[in-house]
Amino acid sequence: MELKVAIVANKEELTIQVVYRLRRLLAQAGIPEDPLQPTIVISVGGDGTLLSAFHQYEAQLYQVRFIGVHTGHLGFYTDWRDYELAEMVASLQNEEIKSISYPLLEVKIGYANGKPKRRLLALNESTIKRGNRTMVADVYIKDELFERFRGDGLSISTPTGSTAYNKSVGGAVLHPSINAMQLAEIASLNNRVFRTLGSPIVISDNDWLQIKLQHSSDYQVTVDQLDIPQDQMDTICYRIAQERIRFVSTRHMHFWHRVKDAFIGDSEAHEI
Known part of the structure; x- marks a missing residue:
């Protein structure tokens, strides 16, 4: 070539x-x-x-x-x-x-208004927040409800992105040879009424995450350094992408x- x-x-x-x-x-x-x-x-x-x-x-x-x-x-x-x-x-x-290759994160955003899903790739991470209000979202792992999250937001990162925002919110640092993604909670609410795992979790490349959002028009979603416009988002799905980034x-x-x-x-x- x-x-x-x-x-x-x-x-x-x-x-x-x-x-x-x-x-x-x-x-x-x-x-x-x-x-x-x-x-x-x-x-x-x-x-x-x-x-x-x-x-x-x-x-x-x-x-x-x-x-x-x-x-x-x-x-x-x-x-x-x-x-x-x-x-x-x-x-x-x-x-x-x-060359050496690293895993990437596939992000698929679904919309309540019937708009076609949007697919993006992340090298580092994707975050979900909700303005100045508490975010409430159901977290599914491989189509099974895992927890109802309440807090400031969620961070989903690749192994190479684990040293970025993920680390600052208490996530683990993952070696890029691990073909997985990591979910870290951002200031979750945990008391006698509201409970989440409260710890970062590592999701294998055979599994996927689905975040189901409550109806709101003030979600703030990022994919790496890109801000994704709010347009009646209702679900965001994450998995390890088939594509990989290659470095010389x-x-x-x-x-x-x-x-x-x-x-x-x-x-x-x-x-x-």
């Missing part, structure tokens, strides 16, 4: 300079740019930029692989730093470029190293 590259970048001044150097190195290596039908998508910026790149090319996941170049601190989806461009471009000239693995950092670097840092620095 012919190597063709697309570049997705943010608008930061440093990123603009990095993209300029990257384009020059790609031209010198004889690697063409093709933003319409690329085989490699290079994200330059941070994790947010890579999320944007993913959604821009999510219809071409079977044809493309991703590379992340970070222009700030190390991110979870970025393997290369801005001063390593020459090494990165050289790695693309290998005859056999290997010539220099793919160990997941637990990423976790340590992001949340713990240099352990020797904490020694007493």
